[in-house]
Amino acid sequence: MYSARYEYDGRNGHSERIDFLNSKEKAPSKRKTGIIIGVLVALLVVAAVAAFLIWLFIFKDADSEATLSKQRSPSVEVFSGHMKLVDVPYDQTLEDTDSKEFRDLAENLEAILEENYKTDPFLAKYYTKSVVTAFSEGVIAYYWSQFDIPVEDLEIVPEFSEERVLDALENGIKDQRSVTNRRNIKIREVTASHTDPRMARNPRASKCFYRLEAEEKVNSFSSPGYPTGYPSQSRCQWQIRASEDNVISVSFPFFHIEDDCSDDFVFIYDSLSPDDSQAITQKCGQRPPSNPLEVVSSGNIMLINLITDTIVQRPGFEAEYKAIPMSKARTCGGVLSDNKGVFTSPLHPSFYPPAMDCKWTIKVSPGNKVRVKFTMFRMKEPGVDTRVCHKDYVEVMGTKYCGEMSSLALTSKDNVLEVTFHSDESYTDKGFSVEYSAYDPADPCPNKFTCNSGICIAKELQCDGWNDCGDMSDEMKCQCGKDQFPCGNGLCKPRLWVCDRVNDCGDGSDEKRCGCEENEWRCGNGVCLPQDVVCNNKQDCVDGSDEASCKTSPGICSDFSFKCKNKECVNKVNAECDRVNDCSDNSDEDGCNCGTRPYKLNRIVGGQNAELGEWPWQVSLHFLTNGHVCGASIISERWLLSAAHCFVTSSPLNHVASNWQTYSGMQDQYKQDGVQRRSLKSIISHPDYNQMTFDYDIALLELSEPLEFTNTIQPICLPSSSHVFPAGMSCWVTGWGALREGGQTAQLLQKASVKIINDSVCNMVTEGQVTSRMLCSGFLAGGVDACQGDSGGPLVCFEESGKWFQAGIVSWGEGCARRNKPGVYSRVTKLRDWIKSEVGI
Numbered sequence: 001m002y003s004a005r006y007e008y009d010g011r012n013g014h015s016e017r018i019d020f021l022n023s024k025e026k027a028p029s030k031r032k033t034g035i036i037i038g039v040l041v042a043l044l045v046v047a048a049v050a051a052f053l054i055w056l057f058i059f060k061d062a063d064s065e066a067t068l069s070k071q072r073s074p075s076v077e078v079f080s081g082h083m084k085l086v087d088v089p090y091d092q093t094l095e096d097t098d099s100k101e102f103r104d105l106a107e108n109l110e111a112i113l114e115e116n117y118k119t120d121p122f123l124a125k126y127y128t129k130s131v132v133t134a135f136s137e138g139v140i141a142y143y144w145s146q147f148d149i150p151v152e153d154l155e156i157v158p159e160f161s162e163e164r165v166l167d168a169l170e171n172g173i174k175d176q177r178s179v180t181n182r183r184n185i186k187i188r189e190v191t192a193s194h195t196d197p198r199m200a201r202n203p204r205a206s207k208c209f210y211r212l213e214a215e216e217k218v219n220s221f222s223s224p225g226y227p228t229g230y231p232s233q234s235r236c237q238w239q240i241r242a243s244e245d246n247v248i249s250v251s252f253p254f255f256h257i258e259d260d261c262s263d264d265f266v267f268i269y270d271s272l273s274p275d276d277s278q279a280i281t282q283k284c285g286q287r288p289p290s291n292p293l294e295v296v297s298s299g300n301i302m303l304i305n306l307i308t309d310t311i312v313q314r315p316g317f318e319a320e321y322k323a324i325p326m327s328k329a330r331t332c333g334g335v336l337s338d339n340k341g342v343f344t345s346p347l348h349p350s351f352y353p354p355a356m357d358c359k360w361t362i363k364v365s366p367g368n369k370v371r372v373k374f375t376m377f378r379m380k381e382p383g384v385d386t387r388v389c390h391k392d393y394v395e396v397m398g399t400k401y402c403g404e405m406s407s408l409a410l411t412s413k414d415n416v417l418e419v420t421f422h423s424d425e426s427y428t429d430k431g432f433s434v435e436y437s438a439y440d441p442a443d444p445c446p447n448k449f450t451c452n453s454g455i456c457i458a459k460e461l462q463c464d465g466w467n468d469c470g471d472m473s474d475e476m477k478c479q480c481g482k483d484q485f486p487c488g489n490g491l492c493k494p495r496l497w498v499c500d501r502v503n504d505c506g507d508g509s510d511e512k513r514c515g516c517e518e519n520e521w522r523c524g525n526g527v528c529l530p531q532d533v534v535c536n537n538k539q540d541c542v543d544g545s546d547e548a549s550c551k552t553s554p555g556i557c558s559d560f561s562f563k564c565k566n567k568e569c570v571n572k573v574n575a576e577c578d579r580v581n582d583c584s585d586n587s588d589e590d591g592c593n594c595g596t597r598p599y600k601l602n603r604i605v606g607g608q609n610a611e612l613g614e615w616p617w618q619v620s621l622h623f624l625t626n627g628h629v630c631g632a633s634i635i636s637e638r639w640l641l642s643a644a645h646c647f648v649t650s651s652p653l654n655h656v657a658s659n660w661q662t663y664s665g666m667q668d669q670y671k672q673d674g675v676q677r678r679s680l681k682s683i684i685s686h687p688d689y690n691q692m693t694f695d696y697d698i699a700l701l702e703l704s705e706p707l708e709f710t711n712t713i714q715p716i717c718l719p720s721s722s723h724v725f726p727a728g729m730s731c732w733v734t735g736w737g738a739l740r741e742g743g744q745t746a747q748l749l750q751k752a753s754v755k756i757i758n759d760s761v762c763n764m765v766t767e768g769q770v771t772s773r774m775l776c777s778g779f780l781a782g783g784v785d786a787c788q789g790d791s792g793g794p795l796v797c798f799e800e801s802g803k804w805f806q807a808g809i810v811s812w813g814e815g816c817a818r819r820n821k822p823g824v825y826s827r828v829t830k831l832r833d834w835i836k837s838e839v840g841i
């Protein structure tokens, strides 16, 4: 290929030169003719040079500018806000954008805006138009103004600041005499916020524009094309009003907008203009019925925008709106004198309204103290430093809290505790829910250990090496026991954790002096080699661990390498489905439509009930009339993964595929909404499954009919055989299994966060019963585990790539949640090749 291109270029160059030389060679035949020709050629050359210079200095610049302008596009800057008008009588007709009253006042204000901008030569140069979009009681006029900056001036865009626009408008207000005289309108106050031009709409000219009146009774509206799908390039606005002394509540029982908020989104304002300083929230994505979006205004107006730019169609939303009396929506706080109780942010779990202040004073019997525990806390706002919380916050004993928190527990200094809540004008959220109770300071946690935060934990959890309090207070000042390792920082950790390649102490002291010198590398099998064997493109450790995490170790294929379809090896940890093409045939990114949960989920602290759609790969297996007996996971439309011991039992009935029913998309065993029931066509248990040892405890289940993937039904990603789930990693196990050892199965799907346990520790605590097809996960301290009925279900881990991978299959364990008896799982990586060979996935 390279030689072909060379020949082509060469031929072109040569032919021109040969022609020129030929004409010159003919010249000396007659002298005079030669001179004339010479002069003519010289003139031609001069003309050509002149033409070239003219092109170079004049046209070339223009040409490249034209090319540049083709690449860049002009900028549109929009500012929106409101103006308070003085001495203008408010009339209902002003709410109708088609009325003469609306048009007259709007046109006058638009002219005033223009005059004000014209006082600033910079703004005047780019000013295009202003549009007054609405009026509300007060009399408040809502407007936006547009400035168009051509390509050649793009560098001045940063000068279009809110301050500059506000300055021009405020100067205009100060100097209103002449204007007032002419138009007889006086403006008292004005705001201006930089606004996405897509939200600047003219109600008198827009197609997708609606004016709605909220009443006590619930009314509804939906996005265009709902539920089939909204069109691309939608620019829709809903202006909602309620009568005075009411606020507006809008909830979205169904909400499915494209996931990428920069393309498609819903933006809700506590104003009638898209003014960022009065934004309530911006949302995209999907929301499950358990976490609906529900917002409330601070006054009797609200603006909802729908912007869509992707071509992928999504169903859109359905919205219900109503008016609620302001007195009801904005009442909060008070004195709480019971010894225990619950209170929440205003209107919780709906979003709290903007611009509110509440104070709760908890007063318990003298001599007692107060403990508060936030069971849900979400007060997130864009651009807020959660260490400062300068916008919305909860304040307790002089400290402000904001953002999203999974555990917050506090105790008072005496029998009174004040909790204050503040929301400013912009952005609101779901808020919080608090449980409070009185306690006796002489015995704050009867028969339990008291954490510094005031919460109580089981006594056995103190000094067990785990941070059970959340603030490490249960692991401080510990006298390390015989079977514990004293860390350099004063913590005690089980001796089993020393030299397991996990920094359990936090200061690395448990991983120092592990048999290898400082400048040595410890292979997975404990052999010490010089440090420079690491990433030297040569496999030095038997297990290849010295080359496992190197960017490039070409040609080395160890157990840790990812094997591409074309047999190439990639030496990068967890290369599959990480959104980076590592194989030259890109096979590491094949089949990666898995391990994601479409629903945006609530984070509720503490509770272990799973939410609908939280674990969309989880399946419930029902046997004959016994109901739920085992779990499974979805790996494709047709195949499930489960444990062999659910099927290979002493009863031959368990082997028969038609005796089983599978339920996908289920959360509650008694609810069938959105659940897909499939019977089994075949069961493939691993041929090496050992009923005595539970080795190779894996089965593949073929469905009679394929599943249809939905928000609540999705496949899990299977890890490649080289995937690493390191010891210490937090993963999740899910199932409807027994809530305690010997207990009954659960009605609602349960979830538990468990840690991957180091193999040598796992081997020790199971007294050598684990094989390389097994892994341990849980807590040596006990308390959290899978149990009977969870068998066959998945142990899944969230990877940085943003996907969930299945690390294990619930297999066995000594009892449930016992100390030093973690759950044992079938190790999916070791059984990965068998899955591939059986079903091609």
Ligand code: 4AZ
Pocket: 785, 786, 787, 788, 789, 790, 791, 810, 811, 812, 813, 814, 815, 816, 817, 822, 823, 824
């Ligand atoms: C079971 O019987 C079972 N603690 C499953 C998991 C565990 C124990 C028992 C792990 O299905």
